[in-house]
Amino acid sequence: MGRTRRDGAAATTVSATRRTRGEDGRGRRTRTHAGAYEAFKAGVSEEDRASIVGEWDKIMRWAAFVESAHARNDESVLKSAKKVAIMGGGSFGTAMATLLARNKGDLDVVILMRSDKDAASLNAEHRNLKYLPKYDLPVNIRATTDAREALSGSDFIIHAVPVQQSRAFLSGVKDFIDPKTPLLCLSKGLETGTCEMMSEIIPAGLGRDQPLAVLSGPTFAVELMQGLPTTIVAASEDEGLAIRVQQLFGSSCLRVNTSTDVTGVELSGAMKNVLAIAAGIVEGLELGNNAMASLVAQGVTEIRWLAGKLGARPETLAGVSGTGDIMLTCFVNLSRNRTVGVRLGSGESLEEILGSMSQVAEGVATAGAVVRLARRHRVNLPVLTAVACILDGDMDAKTAVDKIINLPQVPEV
Numbered sequence: 001m002g003r004t005r006r007d008g009a010a011a012t013t014v015s016a017t018r019r020t021r022g023e024d025g026r027g028r029r030t031r032t033h034a035g036a037y038e039a040f041k042a043g044v045s046e047e048d049r050a051s052i053v054g055e056w057d058k059i060m061r062w063a064a065f066v067e068s069a070h071a072r073n074d075e076s077v078l079k080s081a082k083k084v085a086i087m088g089g090g091s092f093g094t095a096m097a098t099l100l101a102r103n104k105g106d107l108d109v110v111i112l113m114r115s116d117k118d119a120a121s122l123n124a125e126h127r128n129l130k131y132l133p134k135y136d137l138p139v140n141i142r143a144t145t146d147a148r149e150a151l152s153g154s155d156f157i158i159h160a161v162p163v164q165q166s167r168a169f170l171s172g173v174k175d176f177i178d179p180k181t182p183l184l185c186l187s188k189g190l191e192t193g194t195c196e197m198m199s200e201i202i203p204a205g206l207g208r209d210q211p212l213a214v215l216s217g218p219t220f221a222v223e224l225m226q227g228l229p230t231t232i233v234a235a236s237e238d239e240g241l242a243i244r245v246q247q248l249f250g251s252s253c254l255r256v257n258t259s260t261d262v263t264g265v266e267l268s269g270a271m272k273n274v275l276a277i278a279a280g281i282v283e284g285l286e287l288g289n290n291a292m293a294s295l296v297a298q299g300v301t302e303i304r305w306l307a308g309k310l311g312a313r314p315e316t317l318a319g320v321s322g323t324g325d326i327m328l329t330c331f332v333n334l335s336r337n338r339t340v341g342v343r344l345g346s347g348e349s350l351e352e353i354l355g356s357m358s359q360v361a362e363g364v365a366t367a368g369a370v371v372r373l374a375r376r377h378r379v380n381l382p383v384l385t386a387v388a389c390i391l392d393g394d395m396d397a398k399t400a401v402d403k404i405i406n407l408p409q410v411p412e413v
C-alpha cells in the first residue's frame with residue numbers, strides 16, 4: 001500500500017511542480033518550495049502516518065496513566081507546605097519565589113534580603129525594583145532582613161546567595177535554620193581557594209549536614225517571571241527529597257526532572273558559566289558561527305572530561321542541566337557570563353566590565369577554581385584554562401583564541 005502511494009505520489013509531485021511553474025509565474029524560490037512540500041507529503045505513506053499517530057497516542061496514554069496515578073496518591077508537598085523562605089533577593093531568588101507563590105496563593109513566601117530599604121520597597125511596591133523592576137510579584141511574597149523571622153518555621157529554605165559569599169552567609173544564619181529543614185540550592189559555581197561545590201560549602205557553612213537538593217538547568221530569571229515554559233533538574237542524594245522538590249515547584253510552566261546525580265548537576269552548572277565567557281569572547285571577536293560551535297563543543301568535551309572524572313553521569317551532562325544550560329548560557333545574550341565574554345572580546349577590561357555590572361557572573365570567580373580542580377585530577381582543559389588566563393590578565397582574548405585554534409590537530413576524544 002505504502003509503496004503504491006509513494007510511486008503514485010512521485011508522479012503527482014512532478015505534475016504539481018509543472019502546474020506551479022505554469023500557473024503562478026512567480027519566482028524560482030516559490031516553485032522549489034512548493035515542489036519540496038509536495039515531495040515531502042508524497043514520501044509519507046499511510047502506513048508511516050498511522051504509525052506516527054499511533055506512537056503519539058501511546059505517549060499521551062502513558063501521560064494520562066501517570067497523571068491519574070499521581071491524582072490517586074496526591075500527597076503533594078505543595079498542599080501541606082505553609083511557608084518557604086528564600087535566602088538572597090536577587091533576580092533568581094525572586095523569580096523562583098514568584099513561581100512558588102504562583103503555585104499556591106496562600107503559601108507564605110518570605111525573601112531574606114540584606115537591605116532594609118530594598119525589603120521595604122518590595123513590600124510596598126510588590127516589585128523587586130533593583131533586580132526585576134518590570135514584573136509585579138504575587139501578593140503572598142514578602143521580604144524581611146530579619147533572618148529569624150524569615151527562616152523559622154519554614155517547610156523549605158531556598159539558597160540563592162552567590163557562591164563566593166555563601167559560606168560566610170550560611171555561618172551567620174545557621175542558628176535560625178532547623179537542621180531538619182531541606183535546603184534547596186540555586187547557586188551555580190565553585191568556591192575559589194577550596195574549589196568546593198555548593199553541596200560541600202553548605203554543610204561546611206552550617207557546621208552540620210542538612211537535607212539538601214540542588215536545582216539547576218536552563219532557567220533565565222526573566223523568562224520564569226514571564227511564565228515561559230522552562231525545565232530544571234532537582235538533584236539530591238535523597239531521591240524522596242528530589243521528588244518533594246518536583247511537587248513543590250512543578251507547574252504547567254516549570255517541569256522539574258529529578259536526579260540523584262548531585263555532582264553531575266552541580267559541576268555542569270558551575271563549568272558552563274566559564275564556557276559561556278569563552279563563547280562570549282568568540283562573539284566579541286566576531287569569529288563567526290563555525291568557530292562558536294566548535295569552541296562550545298570543545299567546552300562540552302572539557303566539562304565531560306573533568307565532571308566525568310569526578311563521578312558525574314553521562315546522561316546528566318547530556319541532559320537539561322548539562323547540555324541544556326550550556327546551550328542557553330553560551331548562545332543567548334541574556335546571559336551575564338556570556339556578556340562578560342562579549343565585552344572582553346570587544347576589548348574592554350575586566351575591571352571596567354565588573355565595575356558596571358550590578359549582578360553576579362559566577363563564571364568569573366569559578367574559572368580559576370575549575371583549573372585548579374582539573375589540575376588536581378590531572379585533566380587538561382584548554383578552553384576553560386584559556387578563560388582563566390584571560391580573566392587573570394595573563395593573556396589577551398585574541399592571543400588566547402589564536403593559540404586555541406592553533407593547538408595541534410588531534411583525533412576526536
Ligand SMILES: NC(=O)C1=CN([C@@H]2O[C@H](COP(=O)(O)OP(=O)(O)OC[C@H]3O[C@@H](n4cnc5c(N)ncnc54)[C@H](O)[C@@H]3O)[C@@H](O)[C@H]2O)C=CC1
Pocket residue numbers: 088089090091092093094114131160161162163165169186187188189219220221222358359360362
Ligand atoms: N539570574 C538567573 O537567571 C539565574 C541565576 N542562577 C544562579 O543563582 C545565583 C544567584 O544569582 P542571581 O539571583 O541571579 O544574582 P543577583 O546578582 O541578581 O543577586 C544576588 C543576590 O545575592 C545577595 N547577596 C550578595 N552577596 C551577599 C551576601 N554576602 N550575603 C547575603 N546576600 C548576598 C544580593 O543582595 C542579591 O540579592 C547565582 O549563583 C547564579 O549563578 C541560576 C540560574 C539562573
Ligand SMILES: O=C(CO)COP(=O)(O)O
Pocket residue numbers: 188217218219220273276325328329334335336337338360361362
Ligand atoms: O544560569 C543561568 C541560566 O540558566 C544564568 O546565567 P548567567 O548567570 O550567565 O546569566
